[in-house]
Amino acid sequence: MTPDERLERYARLAVEVAVNLQPGQFLRINAEPEHLPLVRAIGRIAYERGARYVETQYRDVHLRRARVQHAPDESLDWSPPWTLALVDHMVETRGATIQITGESEPELLADVDQRRAQRMRPRLATERLLDAENRRLIQWTIVGYPNEGWARAVFGEPDVERLWDAVITATRLDEPDPIAAWHAHLERLQARAATLDERRFDAIHFRGPGTDLHVGLCDRHRWLTAAEVSVDGVPHVVNVPTEEVFTTPDRRRTEGTVRSTFPLAFGGTIVRGLELRLEAGRVVEVRADVGAEAVRAEMATDEGASYIGEVALVDGDSRVRKTGIVFLDTLFDENAACHVAWGQGIPTALDGGEEMTAEELADCGYNESVVHTDFMVGGPDVSVLGVEPGGAEVPIIADDAWLLS
C-alpha cells in the first residue's frame, strides 16, 4: 500500500463502516490540526457519499495549555453557544460524528494545575453529546491518526511508519477485504456478548498482581459490543479498532483494589502505575507513580466521577494486543486488555435502559457523570471470573485466553 492508498482505505473504513454515513447526513469531525490529512480524506469521501455538510471542529492542546494557564477560573467549564449549536444541529438532524485521536502532545498539560485542567471541559455540551450517544440519536465513532507527536510518545522517536504498521494491524486494514473482515470480527464479538448474556453473572471478578476487584452487575445488565444501531436503524461501529465486550456495572457494588496494567494518557498527561481502592462502589484511594493528581482532579468533577461506569473484557487474541505496542491512546490500549472506566455508565447496557427514568436507572445502580475514563486492568497475569448469583466463580479469561463458551 502506498501512503495515499493507505489513507484512502483507512478513511473509507471510517466513513463507510465505522460511522456508516448516509446520503444527506450532516457529519461533524472532531480532530487535532495534526490530523489534517485524515480529516481531508474523510471529508472528501463523505461529500462523495452525499453528505449534506461536513464541519471540522479542531481541538488544539497548545491553545488549551495557554487557556488553562491564563483564563478566568469560572470560564473553564463554559460551553460556547456555537459548540452547543453544533451538537444540537447534529442531534436534531440525526447526524454523525467522527472523532480522531492519536494525540500529538499527550503530555503537554502534565505540568499545569490539574484541578484547572480537569475543570476545563465544555460541561453542558459534553452532557448533551453523551446523552445523544446514549440515546443512539446519532451515529458516532472514534478512529486514530498516526502522527509524529503520537509516534514520539510511543516509540521515543517520530517513527510514523512504524505506528502506521501497528494501526494497520489493529484495524485489520491488512486484510484483503477489510470491510468483510470487520463484519466477521464483529460477529465473533457479538457471539461472546450473547454467551455472557445467557450466563446472567452477578459480578465480574478480576484477580491478579495488585488487583482483587469485584464489579457488581444489575440483573438487567446486558453485554454489548462496539457494533451499534442508531434509533433510525443505521448500524455503525463506535470504536475502530474494537476488541471488547462490555456492560455497565451496578455502581454500588464495586469493591476491592485494582492496579492498572497500562499507562493511561488522558487530559494532556500520562498516568503511570495507577492503583485504586474502592469501597461500596466509590474510589476512596488513588495512588500512582506519576499523575495521581490528574486522576483525583477528574474524579472531583462530579459525584459519579469516582464510581465505575463500565466493565469490558478483552482477551490476548486481540489484534491490538498482538501489535505488542502500548499506544498511550485509550482507543487502542483499551482494546488490548480488559478495562473498567470511572464516570458515566451506559444506559443501553441495561435491558430497556434507553426508556428508563433517572429513578429506574438509579435502581439498577447506573452511574451518571460527565466524565468517562477507561483504564486497563487486564493482561496475561490477570484472571477474569464470572460470579454467579449463588457465589460460584466461572473462568471467563485465564492466561490471556477466552474460556467461556
Added chain:
Amino acid sequence: MTPDERLERYARLAVEVAVNLQPGQFLRINAEPEHLPLVRAIGRIAYERGARYVETQYRDVHLRRARVQHAPDESLDWSPPWTLALVDHMVETRGATIQITGESEPELLADVDQRRAQRMRPRLATERLLDAENRRLIQWTIVGYPNEGWARAVFGEPDVERLWDAVITATRLDEPDPIAAWHAHLERLQARAATLDERRFDAIHFRGPGTDLHVGLCDRHRWLTAAEVSVDGVPHVVNVPTEEVFTTPDRRRTEGTVRSTFPLAFGGTIVRGLELRLEAGRVVEVRADVGAEAVRAEMATDEGASYIGEVALVDGDSRVRKTGIVFLDTLFDENAACHVAWGQGIPTALDGGEEMTAEELADCGYNESVVHTDFMVGGPDVSVLGVEPGGAEVPIIADDAWLLS
C-alpha cells in the same frame, strides 16, 4: 531574527496593535490549517493578555472543493447555526476577530463550476459579520501568514523564507520598534485622508493604459484609513499591512473602463488580465485572460455585486509595492496600488453614515452587497486625479508619486 522571534513579533503586532485585544475579550481567529503556527502564537499571546476565550474557526479549501463538487445546490449558501452563534457571540460581547490570509492553494477551485463556487458562502453569517464591522461593534483585522503553498503560488517554488522577507518589509517588522513605526505610519496616512477630505472632490479619475474611469463621490463622503476605533473606543488597524486611504463611492456615478494592473486571487481561482466596462455605475462587461467566469459568477451574487463599493489610493512609496512582489493575496496587493472594489460599500466613509437609514444611505449612492472584492487599478502608468465639483481636475498621484498636499 530567528524564526521563533519573527513569529512572536508578528503575532504581537497582530494582537497588540492590529486587533488591540483588551483584557476579558473574546477572540475569534479565522485561518487555514496551514496557518497553525501563527494561530498558536496569537492564541497564546491573547490568553496572556487576558482573553476570556479564543476560538479558531478553520476554513479548508480542500473540503470546500469536495463540497462544491458534490453538495446539494440549495445548501451552498447555508449559514450553519453554529457559525451564526459564533458571530452573534462576538458581536454581543463586543469581541474581536483576526483573519489570517495567505491562501495555501489559491487556485484549487479554478476548475470547478464557478457559479456554484461563488454561491458557496454562508450568506446570512457573512451579512451579520459585515454589518458588525461596519457598525464598528467588534475589533477586527487581517494579517497574512507565509506558508509553502502561498510561496509556491508567488514564486513558483515553496520559498517560504523569501516570502517572510517580503512580509517583514511590508509589515514594518524590520523596524527597531515596529509598534512605534506603525503609529507614525498611520499618522501619515491619516494626514493624507484629512487633505483629501478638505478638497471635497466630486469624483476620482483614473487614467492609464486600458483605464479611463470616473468614480463619483457623494458630497458626504469622507476618506478613511485602516486605523479604526470601535464604538467602545478601542483603536485597531483593520488590515496589516495597510498603505491606503479610501472612501465609498456614489455607486450610480462610476463610468468608463478599467484594466486591472495585478492578477487577482479570490474564491480559489486567480483572475488575470481583468477588464471591466461600467455604465451608470454598473459593470456591464467583464473580460479577462483567465477567470472571467469567476468574476461574472460573483457579480451575480446580488444586485450590488456589480456596482463599486470602494475606491482607495496608494502611491509608489508603499512598503508593499517596494517589495517588488505580486503577492496574489488581496491584503498585500491592494496595498501596493490604487484599487476599487465591487460589492459592499463602507457606511463609515459617509459623514453620519453609521446612523443613516437604508434610504439615507441609498440617497448617497451607498452600495449594499454581501460580497466585497478589491482589484488593483493603480501603478506607475496610471494617473489619479481629483475632480472638483466644477469639473477641474487636480493631480493626486502621477508617476507613482503622491502630489496632493
